């Protein structure tokens with residue numbers, strides 16, 4: 011599809027048809043997997059096909075990137091071997107001694123890397139409560155080059171005002187990057203709210219079938235920072251493999267319908283669980299009782315399919331509940347068609363702000379009543 015056609019259709023339509031990508035030789039409606047790692051030069055020593063070697067670039071990866079750029083309303087997208095590879099590339103593209111402001115409560119492995127490893131590269135990192143805009147303003151210094159946010163944030167699903175933080179970051183000359191894994195482009199398009207870069211663990215909703223590890227970045231513009239990120243992907247050999255990119259593209263075709271159905275079920279479960287006698291608290295941005303509900307209602311077109319419950323009687327009872335489920339899968343990760351339950355504190359360790367009685371629920375595509383009945387018997 012050319013640019014004029016691209017702007018005519020909605021992201022949902024573009025993703026369903028993979029931007030019209032097919033196989034011109036046979037007129038197949040599905041593109042092949044491009045597996046070549048090296049390419050023949052033209053007679054004049056040039057590479058007119060645009061491809062030279064598989065570490066910087068791959069045609070299947072480019073096709074999947076184009077779909078993600080369309081979904082995020084970005085100028086470009088880049089795919090990485092994991093969400094962590096995508097996130098770390100953004101940080102490493104900054105010039106030390108850059109200062110980075112990140113959330114106190116966010117995906118634990120990235121927070122751990124920011125705190126433990128990033129200072130060794132010569133950067134300075136401060137963690138703040140991103141729901142407190144005064145705290146964000148106070149954390150900014152003249153050296154701040156990057157503000158990183160995650161909304162809704164894992165696993166308390168606190169909500170950050172993207173447009174407000176973009177304003178604060180830009181006033182200080184810093185960029186705003188956002189982990190939008192949980193919101194997905196179906197519910198939030200952060201680049202349209204002022205973010206500069208949006209990041210996804212594409213392992214989660216974008217692929218959606220628990221069979222690919224991948225990461226994605228999309229950029230509002232192809233500027234110098236973006237070109238550095240692209241160089242880092244090449245230098246670190248962090249590009250996604252072509253088979254994974256092809257599977258990811260297949261997942262993207264159904265992203266919209268999956269995420270809407272999962273979110274609807276999550277909303278029903280959140281309401282019912284909030285009345286359950288063995289549940290002390292339900293954390294879900296779609297509940298009016300959630301502290302971030304008003305901002306979520308403003309910047310999200312749906313509240314997502316992730317929620318957490320705090321089990322009455324504490325940690326031991328929470329772990330016992332997770333052990334008693336029969337339908338929910340007791341496993342880490344999120345965002346796929348099967349529902350998952352996890353005691354997060356067991357994973358995140360003692361420096362985590364995650365309460366010990368919390369169970370994280372990733373709602374899949376199963377029947378809402380089946381999911382509730384199984385949780386109800388496990389919460390006994």
Ligand SMILES: Cc1ncc(COP(=O)(O)O)c(C=O)c1O
Nearest residue numbers: 092093094117164191211213224
């Ligand atoms: C919100 C969020 N961001 C980033 C990541 C890291 O992604 P990956 O596991 O694909 O490296 C995860 C993984 O669980 C996540 O949940």
